[in-house]
Amino acid sequence: xxxxxxxxxxxxTCLVDLFRPTVGFAAVKLLEQAGCTVEVPRAQTCCGQPAYxxxxxxxxxxxxxxxxxxxxxxxxVVAPSGSCAGMIRLHYPKMxxxxxxxRARAEELAARTWELVSFLVDVxxxxxxxxxxxxxxxxxxxxxxxxxxxxxxxPRRLLASVEGLExxxxxxxxxxxxxxxxxxxxxxxxxxxxxxxxxxxxxxTGADAVLAGDLGCLLNIAGKLSRQGRQVxxxxxxxxxxxxxxxxxxxxxxS
Amino acid sequence: xxxxxxxxAANSRVGLANENLQQALDIxxxxxxxxxxREVVAxxxxxxxxxxxxxxxxxxxLAHLDFYLxxxxxxxxxxxxxxxxxxxxEEACQVxxxxxxxxxxxxxTKGKSMIAEEIGLNDFLEKSGIAPIxxxxxxxxxxxxxxxxxxxxxxxxxxxxxxxxxxxRAAHRTLDPRRPLIEARELCDEARALLRPQFLAADVGIxxxxxxxxxxxxxxxxTNEGNGDLTQTLPRVHIVLASLEKLVPTFEDxxxxxxxxxxxxxxxxxxxxxxxxxxxxxxxxxxxxxxYHVILLDNGRSQMLGGEFADMLRCIRCGACMNHCPVYxxxxxxxxxxxxxxxMGAVLxxxxxxxxxxxxxxxxxTLCGRCESVCPVKIPxxxxxxxxxxxxxxxxxxxxxxxxxxxxxxxxxxxxALYHALAGIVSRVLGWAGGPRGRFRSLPFAAGWTGVxxxxxxxxxxxxxxWAERAKTAGRG
Numbered sequence: 049x050x051x052x053x054x055x056x057x058x059x060x061t062c063l064v065d066l067f068r069p070t071v072g073f074a075a076v077k078l079l080e081q082a083g084c085t086v087e088v089p090r091a092q093t094c095c096g097q098p099a100y101x102x103x104x105x106x107x108x109x110x111x112x113x114x115x116x117x118x119x120x121x122x123x124x125v126v127a128p129s130g131s132c133a134g135m136i137r138l139h140y141p142k143m144x145x146x147x148x149x150x151r152a153r154a155e156e157l158a159a160r161t162w163e164l165v166s167f168l169v170d171v172x173x174x175x176x177x178x179x180x181x182x183x184x185x186x187x188x189x190x191x192x193x194x195x196x197x198x199x200x201x202x203p204r205r206l207l208a209s210v211e212g213l214e215x216x217x218x219x220x221x222x223x224x225x226x227x228x229x230x231x232x233x234x235x236x237x238x239x240x241x242x243x244x245x246x247x248x249x250x251x252x253t254g255a256d257a258v259l260a261g262d263l264g265c266l267l268n269i270a271g272k273l274s275r276q277g278r279q280v281x282x283x284x285x286x287x288x289x290x291x292x293x294x295x296x297x298x299x300x301x302x303s
Numbered sequence: 304x305x306x307x308x309x310x311x312a313a314n315s316r317v318g319l320a321n322e323n324l325q326q327a328l329d330i331x332x333x334x335x336x337x338x339x340x341r342e343v344v345a346x347x348x349x350x351x352x353x354x355x356x357x358x359x360x361x362x363x364x365l366a367h368l369d370f371y372l373x374x375x376x377x378x379x380x381x382x383x384x385x386x387x388x389x390x391x392x393e394e395a396c397q398v399x400x401x402x403x404x405x406x407x408x409x410x411x412t413k414g415k416s417m418i419a420e421e422i423g424l425n426d427f428l429e430k431s432g433i434a435p436i437x438x439x440x441x442x443x444x445x446x447x448x449x450x451x452x453x454x455x456x457x458x459x460x461x462x463x464x465x466x467x468x469x470x471x472r473a474a475h476r477t478l479d480p481r482r483p484l485i486e487a488r489e490l491c492d493e494a495r496a497l498l499r500p501q502f503l504a505a506d507v508g509i510x511x512x513x514x515x516x517x518x519x520x521x522x523x524x525x526t527n528e529g530n531g532d533l534t535q536t537l538p539r540v541h542i543v544l545a546s547l548e549k550l551v552p553t554f555e556d557x558x559x560x561x562x563x564x565x566x567x568x569x570x571x572x573x574x575x576x577x578x579x580x581x582x583x584x585x586x587x588x589x590x591x592x593x594x595y596h597v598i599l600l601d602n603g604r605s606q607m608l609g610g611e612f613a614d615m616l617r618c619i620r621c622g623a624c625m626n627h628c629p630v631y632x633x634x635x636x637x638x639x640x641x642x643x644x645x646x647m648g649a650v651l652x653x654x655x656x657x658x659x660x661x662x663x664x665x666x667x668x669t670l671c672g673r674c675e676s677v678c679p680v681k682i683p684x685x686x687x688x689x690x691x692x693x694x695x696x697x698x699x700x701x702x703x704x705x706x707x708x709x710x711x712x713x714x715x716x717x718x719x720a721l722y723h724a725l726a727g728i729v730s731r732v733l734g735w736a737g738g739p740r741g742r743f744r745s746l747p748f749a750a751g752w753t754g755v756x757x758x759x760x761x762x763x764x765x766x767x768x769x770w771a772e773r774a775k776t777a778g779r780g
Contacts, residue, residue, distance in 0.1 A: 060766050062716075066730050069761065069766035080346035088770050093722040099713050100706075101670060103696030107713035116719060182449060183550075191671035216715050224629045228669025230705075235312065235667060237319055239635040242669075272755035279469030299759030303742045 049141050050172050051082065056084040057119050059127035059136070059161075060233040062094040063263040064284075067296065071263060075128040075164050081290075082172035084115050084124075091118035093130035095132040099141060101161065101229055109150075112140050125161040126173070129262050129268020133163040163193055164286055165261055171200035175266035176209030179291035183281070184214045186255040188269065189221045190262035203261060203285050210288060217233050218255040222247075243272040250280060257281040257297075259288060304423050304451055306642035306656050314636035322519045322636045324461045325727035331460055335624040339570025340677065345705025347566065357563045358681045360556045361548075361617035364517075365608060371550050372516040372599070387590035389649060392422035395600045399509070399542060400431050403597055408433060408506035414524060414531040415439035416511030416618060418544045418600055420452060420642045421655070424509075426573070435509070436501045439496055447474045453636030453644060455622035456568050461635050464490060498530070502568050508538040511565065512545035513619070514557040515597070521580065521581040522597065523557055525574035532578050541580065541592040546600045548616040554579075560619055563679035568621040571630035578729025611690045615650050617680040624674035624684060632668055639664060646674035650687045658691060663701045667692035726765040734763025 056079050058077050059218065063072045076086045089297045096111030122157040137158045144151035168174040187207070193199035207215055226232060227240025233239075245267055249260050258273075258280055260266050270282035281297040318324055344350045364371055376386040377403060389395035395418075403411060406415045411428060413419060413435050425446065437446040441459035445452060447470050452458030459467070468484035471493055483489055485522050522543045534543045551557050565571040584591030607613055625631040625645025636644030641661070643651050649664035659711040665688040666723045674684045695701055715722050737743055737760020745753045752758055 062726075065766040066726050067761045069762055069764060069769050072770070074765040088767070090723070090767070090771075091719045093716045093719050096716070101692065101718075102701075102709055103689065103692030103694070104709055105696075107695055107710075107717075111713070114719075118719075140691065147386065189625050190675070191669070195676050196670040208623065217498060222673070224669045224671035224673065226497045226629065226669065231666075231669045233749070234654065234705075235315065235630075236755050237629055237668075238315055238633045238667070241319055242629050243756060245629075260419055270759045271742070271752070274757040274759070275755070295762065296741055299742045302739050 049174055052083070054084045054123045056086050056124045056126050057122040058088045058163055059092060059095070059119070059125050059130045059132060059230055060088060061127055061129045061263065062127060063267070063301060067267065068263055068284065069284050070292060071128050071232065071284040071297045074286040074292045076125065077290040077292065078158075078164065078168060078177070079126060080176050081237070082168050084172070087122070088141045088210075089118040095135045097131065097135045098229055100135065100143070105143065108203075108238055109143050110142060113282045116140075116157050119157060123160065124167065125157065125162070126164050126167050128164040128284065129264075130190050130197050131198050131262050132265060133161055134192040136161040163197050164204045165206065165289070166193075166199045169205060169213050174206065177206050177289045177291075178223035179289055180211040181288050181293055182212035183221070183257045184216060184255045185257040185288070186216050186218050186250055186253045187221060187260055187285070188218065188225060188250075188258060188265060189258040190260050190265045191224050193261050199201065199261060203259075206289050207259070207285070213288070215269065216255050219251060220249055225265045225268050229264065229266045232268060239268070240272075247272045247276060247278065251278060255280065257283065259283055259285045261285050266298050270297070274299045283291060304426075304642065304747045305633065306419070306641040306652075306660055308652055308656070308661040308664055311638055311640060311667055313640035314640055319636045321635070323463050323466055325519050327461055327463050328632050328635055330369055331457075332632040332675055333628065336568070336570055336622070337499060339565060340623065340626070341570075343566045343570045345571060350566070353366040353559065353563055353682055354679055357560050357619075357679055358617060360403055360551060361619075361680050363551055364552060364556075365548065365613065368547065368608065371552055372547065375515055375517040375550055377516065378584065379595075379597055380518050380520070381597070382598060383581045383585070384520065384759055387598045388594060389598055390602070392600070392602055395422045395544070395598050396424055396427040398598050399544070400428070400433070402540060403433055403507050404517050404592070405508055408540070410501070410505050411435045411507045411509055412438050412501055412505040412534045412538065413442070413525065414508070414510035414534040415442050415458070416544050417452075417455065417642065418511055419423060420548055421602065422600065423523040424544070432627070436498070436505070438498055438502065438534055439526070440463045440528055440530075441492065443494055443498070444470060447471075451637065451642065453646075454625060455620050455643070455645075475654075483739070494573070502533040502537050502692055505534075505538045507540040507542060508534040508536075508658060509542045509544060510535050512543050514551050515545055515549045516552075516554055516557055516579070517550055518553045520583055521554070521579045523561075523577065523579045525577050527562065527569070527571075529576050532576060535578070535580055535592070539592055540594045541583070542597070543580070543595075543597045544600070545597065546602065547604050548564065548618075564621050567623040567679040596693045607654055612650065612654050614682050615647070615654065615687060618647055618651070619680060621679055623646065623677045623679065628672065629673070631670070646684045646688070647682070650684055650691070653691050653694075658694050658698070659700060662691070662695045665695070695740065702744050723765065723767050727768045730761040731763060731764045734761045737761065
């Protein structure tokens with residue numbers, strides 16, 4: 049583990065804020081375990097990806113500037129999502145090609161923005177966690193984290209240190225689950241086909257839980273598994289790594 | 304062909320309901336090309352370096368396309384051939400017809416050519432009294448069925464072999480109706496036996512080109528069936544149909560790209576056949592055509608140079624993007640409604656037939672990025688899908704309800720205090736309404752979601768409201 053404290057701003061993400069605050073608190077706990085002081089800037093809302101991916105550059109840029117303002121001055125910005133972190137890291141700088149001042153700011157922000165688990169492993173050199181979870185679990189690689197940020201081995205490495213947990217790989221862990229932001233409601237039948245295949249892949253492993261690093265995928269996968277009546281526990285990987293598995297899984301009844 | 308890209312959503316429902324198609328897609332995605340590509344790439348340590356080199360070759364050529372096009376034409380002419388420049392599909396078809404008429408041609412054999420599909424050549428020739436005969440097995444099958452191709456390199460991939468057997472029985476009336484047509488081998492043998500005399504009888508052979516080599520004026524094709532060789536070697540006249548961006552400077556460059564092509568396309572190290580043709584038969588040659596023509600089609604490509612979609616011109620038509628696309632794997636190629644399916648089609652089609660006609664295609668993607676990660680020439684397909692969405696947004700082509708919803712969301716997202724207040728209310732209301740079940744079976748404002756899957760209920764409080772409370776408590780303590 050890296051010595052010395054780092055001042056980290058948590059980018060909560062709009063889905064975690066709305067649907068699953070537990071993930072946010074798990075992220076805070078993990079960051080604190082990694083020697084970080086965590087703050088949550090109040091001026092944050094969303095990274096702007098819905099506008100960006102819908103072709104609305106003007107709104108995406110305005111929101112990006114708002115994020116740059118809200119998150120200036122911290123050592124790092126960390127999000128429990130490869131999708132939102134990828135948006136800030138890769139896409140913010142591209143949006144300001146004609147505006148050198150904003151571009152420089154976007155690049156500066158991009159350079160210190162990380163997806164949670166890769167930040168823990170690659171920056172803070174966390175090699176293990178002190179968590180227990182007696183489950184057979186499988187792991188879905190969310191697209192942006194995997195292909196934009198290279199998040200693949202980091203969560204597996206930390207999960208390997210969770211006591212009682214056995215990880216079983218999917219046949220196609222890198223294939224999209226069919227969420228895709230607005231895609232899932234614009235083309236519900238196609239999205240359904242994709243998430244059904246993901247659900248089949250999950251069921252075929254015989255695992256009793258599925259984990260991933262992005263809440264969008266998890267809501268989609270949990271929604272499908274639940275519609276199919278399959279008893280598979282769905283959680284964000286941060287919950288397991290932080291040992292915060294007392295809340296009901298995503299989409300599961302409150303006990 | 305008449306584009307139906309506008310109806311992508313309806314087309315895709317047809318594809319999802321087609322059991323034969325679904326079976327064919329499963330075979331391809333689970334056991335076919337992606338698996339073989341992964342294995343063959345794992346055996347070539349320099350594959351990533353090769354991709355980078357492939358990209359450089361294509362970028363360099365496109366940056367100096369005027370120079371290489373002229374050099375290419377010079378060398379075609381020096382080898383005794385002729386180059387015809389066609390701005391539009393109509394012009395290209397017309398040139399083919401004139402060459403066929405001048406040769407007194409009645410039958411034409413064809414190797415696989417996506418440009419022929421793009422310009423609608425078969426329909427045009429038939430209307431002009433010339434019978435084109437497809438010789439690539441997949442193309443032959445879909446010609447009998449009067450269908451467009453559903454995949455770049457496997458045009459009949461939407462079919463299972465029982466359907467092919469039915470098609471052959473219906474078309475090959477002179478053969479014994481009791482003959483067995485069960486194994487793929489039997490289907491191949493039948494097509495081969497019937498095509499052989501066609502190769503010998505054809506007056507003109509038309510092929511596409513995988514690459515055009517500027518330094519020698521050669522055209523290169525790859526096939527796994529050898530049909531391309533027979534098509535271009537046996538008839539009196541050989542016509543090469545190609546678009547501008549097929550050009551590469553040297554044979555060495557073509558060799559580099561060929562190493563990428565087969566691996567990316569079928570997972571082979573190399574195609575069974577690779578044939579280069581340079582001009583017509585020379586004195587002393589044992590075979591070859593008497594005349595050699597190249598028709599170079601632009602059809603909007605020169606307009607793409609230097610613009611947002613210029614990277615698309617690097618495409619070498621391997622099909623890796625569609626082989627790895629989960630949307631293509633769900634709906635098949637015909638849903639895309641025109642010649643080019645999958646991610647490359649979703650980017651290229653709006654360039655060729657207009658964004659108004661094809662706006663559905665760039666939206667039919669989760670932007671998962673798997674296409675870009677396997678593209679042998681590193682085309683940033685997701686980036687260009689976004690560019691098309693920007694054009695669509697700017698031209699207000701998306702449904703009003705979508706645009707209004709997006710604007711409202713963006714307006715709220717730019718007001719953090721309001722946003723947090725609303726998020727607090729929504730998470731409480733939905734958390735309460737989702738109640739003990741933890742999920743919704745249906746939600747009136749999210750029917751697109753709950754029509755096919757449950758909506759997990761929020762936990763009941765927004766993170767920011769809980770965090771603010773925690774901070775207050777900590778402050779007091």
